[in-house]
Amino acid sequence: MLRTAVCRFHxxxxxxxxxxxxxxxxxxxxxxxxxxxxxxxxEFDSRYEAYFNRQDIDGWxxxxxxxxxxxxxxxxxxKIVNAALRACRRVSDFALAVRxxxxxxxxxxxxxQEIYPYILQEIRPTLDELGINTPEELGYDKPELAxxxxxxx
Amino acid sequence: xxxRLLFSSLRQVQKLQKAxxxxxxxxxxxxxxxxxxxxxxxxxxRVDFPMxxxxxxxxxxxxxxxxxxxxxxWRKLTLEEKxxxxxxxxxxxxxxxxxxxxxxxxxxxxxxxxxxxxxxxxILEKLFVYKELPASFSEESKKAQLKRMIDLRVNPIxxxxxxxxxxxxxxxK
Numbered sequence: 427m428l429r430t431a432v433c434r435f436h437x438x439x440x441x442x443x444x445x446x447x448x449x450x451x452x453x454x455x456x457x458x459x460x461x462x463x464x465x466x467x468x469e470f471d472s473r474y475e476a477y478f479n480r481q482d483i484d485g486w487x488x489x490x491x492x493x494x495x496x497x498x499x500x501x502x503x504x505k506i507v508n509a510a511l512r513a514c515r516r517v518s519d520f521a522l523a524v525r526x527x528x529x530x531x532x533x534x535x536x537x538x539q540e541i542y543p544y545i546l547q548e549i550r551p552t553l554d555e556l557g558i559n560t561p562e563e564l565g566y567d568k569p570e571l572a573x574x575x576x577x578x579x
Numbered sequence: 580x581x582x583r584l585l586f587s588s589l590r591q592v593q594k595l596q597k598a599x600x601x602x603x604x605x606x607x608x609x610x611x612x613x614x615x616x617x618x619x620x621x622x623x624x625r626v627d628f629p630m631x632x633x634x635x636x637x638x639x640x641x642x643x644x645x646x647x648x649x650x651x652x653w654r655k656l657t658l659e660e661k662x663x664x665x666x667x668x669x670x671x672x673x674x675x676x677x678x679x680x681x682x683x684x685x686x687x688x689x690x691x692x693x694x695x696x697x698x699x700x701x702i703l704e705k706l707f708v709y710k711e712l713p714a715s716f717s718e719e720s721k722k723a724q725l726k727r728m729i730d731l732r733v734n735p736i737x738x739x740x741x742x743x744x745x746x747x748x749x750x751x752k
Contacts, residue, residue, distance in 0.1 A: 489613035489630035521668035557654030566672040
């Protein structure tokens with residue numbers, strides 16, 4: 427779609443430029459470059475919320491979105507987290523929900539003391555409704571098991 | 580007949596190759612739950628990519644029973660069951676991934692060992708390998724050398740000759 431539009435625009439520009447080149451030496455500027463995303467934060471939030479709220483979402487799609495969120499420079503809004511937890515409930519994957527909460531905590535970085543309690547406070551009703559425990563309640567805020575080095579086995 | 584045999588055996592090989600490419604033959608009966616890093620059925624604990632393609636543990640009968648129970652109300656699961664579910668899907672928690680390994684101690688220790696070996700080599704070479712320093716390293720020889728360099732006006736622009744006042748016969752202040 428974009429490509430055809432660009433090609434058409436380019437051919438038009440070129441024909442005009444060739445006609446005008448005898449009279450003027452200037453050529454119309456046409457730069458073929460990518461556009462930056464103009465999505466606002468609200469649009470981003472509602473896009474991900476709607477994605478997680480889809481009724482027929484499956485585990486692959488949930489994991490894909492969670493991995494994407496883990497790779498972005500942001501902490502997901504509580505409403506995205508809520509929608510994600512409900513999506514985990516729909517596919518019946520408890521471990522995924524806890525892992526996602528751990529990801530949120532990890533995403534808070536060095537401001538975990540400020541952001542993480544706020545998110546927990548916002549999603550607390552959902553946690554109670556679905557029966558999800560936070561990683562702290564499961565004792566996962568401290569290392570529980572040690573993994574033996576594979577080279578020592 | 581022969582060609583059909585060849586084709587059927589080739590198809591077997593192809594199937595085997597496909598299974599190998601994605602690692603299906605290596606994961607036992609572990610459930611494939613996502614795309615993973617690159618489409619291969621591998622498990623890895625990564626903070627920046629928290630959901631790998633397969634579950635960590637194979638689907639043993641008690642885990643399958645637990646998964647059946649998971650389809651019901653999560654509030655009825657006990658803490659032990661929840662932790663078992665987590666460990667069936669994932670190997671390490673985030674705090675365990677980020678836990679310090681203590682490896683820096685062995686690295687620092689080994690570095691110190693090798694540095695001390697190097698220092699000992701220098702000391703032993705001084706003691707047993709090298710001869711005495713030549714006579715020109717004595718204090719008088721070095722003074723005589725300096726005197727001669729001044730007399731020869733060595734390096735008069737920026738060096739030793741430029742720092743010596745030849746009219747007064749002393750170092751410039």
